[in-house]
Amino acid sequence: MDKVRSTVGVGSVEEVYRLESRRVFATLVRLLGDFDLAEEALHEAFTTAIEQWPRDGVPENPRAWLVSTGRFKAINVLRRRAKFAASLAFVATRLEELGKETAEPADQDVEDDRLRLVFTCCHPALAPATQIALTLREVCGLTTEDIAAAFLTAPATIAQRIVRGKAKIRAAKIPYQVPSLADLPDRLDSALTVIYLVFNEGYSASAGASLTRSDLSEEAIRLGRLVAELLPDAEVLGLLALMLLHESRRTARTSPTGNIILLEQQDRSRWNRDLIAEGRALAARAVAEPTFGAYAIQAAIAAVHSEATTATDTDWKRIVAWYDLQVQADASPVVELNRAVAVAMRDGPKAGLSLVDAILNRGDLTDYHLAHAARADFARRLGRFDDARLSYQRAYDLTRQEPERRFLEQRLREIS
Amino acid sequence: MKYMMLVYTDETIWTENEREACFSESVALTHELHGKGQYLTASPLHPVATATSVRVREGRRLVTDGPFAETAEQLGGFYLIDATNLDEAIAIAARIPGAKKGTIEVRPVYELPGLPRLN
Structure with a gap:
């Protein structure tokens, strides 16, 4: 955060927004227990930041400042609404008390909040298409229009999925928590499926003129990194490795005219060596774990391909x-x-x-x-x-x- | 938070022994839930052949045999339970004996104010 402290202006607020808004959102969802209220609180907090930071300077810990400002804004929102519904006044008071203990959430809590958000958005009680739309909207912060464009769907359809998803989370009380150890394998599977679907949609579009939509793949890799950082399970590492190794070939797999170039005909000098190095290291870590599965195996296969300097050099026996x-x-x-x-x-x-x-x-x-x-x-x-x-x-x-x-x-x- | 668990199975596939086993497992489950303060009510239903449909249209009462839906699974029983969230409700639903042969539909209960209190 140090690098944004020196520059005070709307630009620095934008920088903090880009880096921190989804983290702040995830924590606000936990504190407020409601997606829409958290979104509203997040925007009010940033609106206040745009007014105050250029005048008073960027706070020491912008993230904590935004969380606590957002929480106060939410309490005000609830108090305004409480004029019409008495039960909300009680909720607002409860929030105020609760907030005293958690006004400055520890970094670990904030990271856990992001994981909670992933598991809630990828809950198997939500339809797969809803899981994808919610994850891209709430975890990655993509706009409804971006998501619609990426999936060649009408924005109204995506918006409806998101609204219905949030309504189900609220009404059926889908919890905001990292699943219990007993449920974790299944739930993790569901989250990894969403991430891989997003990646594949970006890597090989299921329909349409362009072969790749790289933004989606980048988001999927970002999500993979987030989960891998917090939950370094063999399959999580495997999926991240697999995505990085695929991504390393992105520029080599299509010709300038947009045609497919098969693996054996690709110009391997155009493969991204940094992504390969990272992907191979992760794949090796994944298959060293006793619990590795399909993602780790696919990553191991992609790693063998990435070692071969020419297609004929490929170690097919190992594959x-x-x-x-x-x-x-x-x-x-x-x-x-x-x-x-x-x-x-x-x-x-x-x-x-x-x-x-x-x-x-x-x-x-x-x-x-x-x-x-x-x-x-x-x-x-x-x-x-x-x-x-x-x-x-x-x-x-x-x-x-x-x-x-x-x-x-x-x-x-x-x-x- | 209250959840209604509707147990749908194909009525025709149960043997008499399986039905007996299902009943005793269900009774045991309800006692366990009761011990944790999560049990509200539960009951199996007579087969769908005993069902009667009632409709009122323009003030007129229409009573018919049925319903006989086209679906393979019929509503065979229900549990009304208290759980802190959907994950807890799902864990309970997975232990209902009917889940092994059919489907448990888990529905959050809409809390309508002004109803007489349960218990």
Whole structure:
């Protein structure tokens, strides 16, 4: 905070807002027990800061100042409303007493508040789409319009999700707490799913013209860092590592015209070495824990890719070994498909083709474009072009994403 | 905070032994909740075939057999409990025997002022 103390102006308030507003909000939610009241208190506190700081200087501890100012503003709001509803006067008095003990929350409490906010917004009692919208709005501080733009949805739809989510939190009394140890694995799973969905939405947009929407990925990484800092569980570290390793290839995975560049064709000199170093260190920490799972394994696989200086240098034996482990832990068809691709790299396209055909023949992944694209690729490499063409066409018909469609079109042209 | 827990299961899949076991487990659970001051009331219901629907339209009373919803699961019983928050309510719902065969719908109770007090 020292760096903002010297410059006193609206600019410094903006800086504090950017750095601290969501932390202050999280603590106000705990103190006030209500999202909307906390939001109102937060804005009143910053409005006061804009008036006072340029005149009186930035307080020693801006965060504590904002929390205590916000709390006083909320008490005033409740007192004003209490003229119409007697029960609120009691709440305001209670808040005043409570506030005396917690006027200056310890840093640890503030960090715990942020974690509480993540777990509340990612509560499984809320619909997944609501969890995502609430997390981006309340934890990350994105506007409703930003979220709507990122998910190609109408702002009114997002606003409605957020309003309904907050109404359910209030009415059903979804608690503002880090879950008990017994509930933690499930609840953490739910929070990590939200973070990974946000990341993937930013990394490979599910529909539309642009392949990446980097802001969302940045938010997801920020969330991952927050949870990893406070709760360094193997899967949390694994997810953060996985996101960083994917992110390291962002600029290399699309051409200037927005087309997809596959991993094997990427210019590896464009990979971000800092992100790779951090991601690999985290992945190593994650798989060293006895409780590692699917995220840590995927991170370990991404780490093996990141070590290879060229695609042919890739250690496919180790990658297949990680996939074997993943199939044991979670034998989903998508995991099997990924393993088939790795086996094809280790043993040749024929081995890959028979594995993919086994999946498709038992009726799994028949509507999944990547299964057909992988099958097409194996057939092409075996010189079975008619077979490949049918599968590329099937993959093309199933994908909605523009860059993927262009990629498949190009493949179709190459073999016809 | 009061929560209503509505127990929905497929009535046709219970054997007589399973039903007996469900009843005795439920009774034990209600006593445990009562000991913690969380029990308000609970009861199983007779099968949906015994249900009667009553509607009043334009002052006229319409009484019919049913309802026979298209859903596979029917309301088979309920618990009304006191819990500090949804997580605590969910933990209790997960222990209701019907949860293993059907679905427990957990609904926060709207506190309408002016009603006669429970207990």
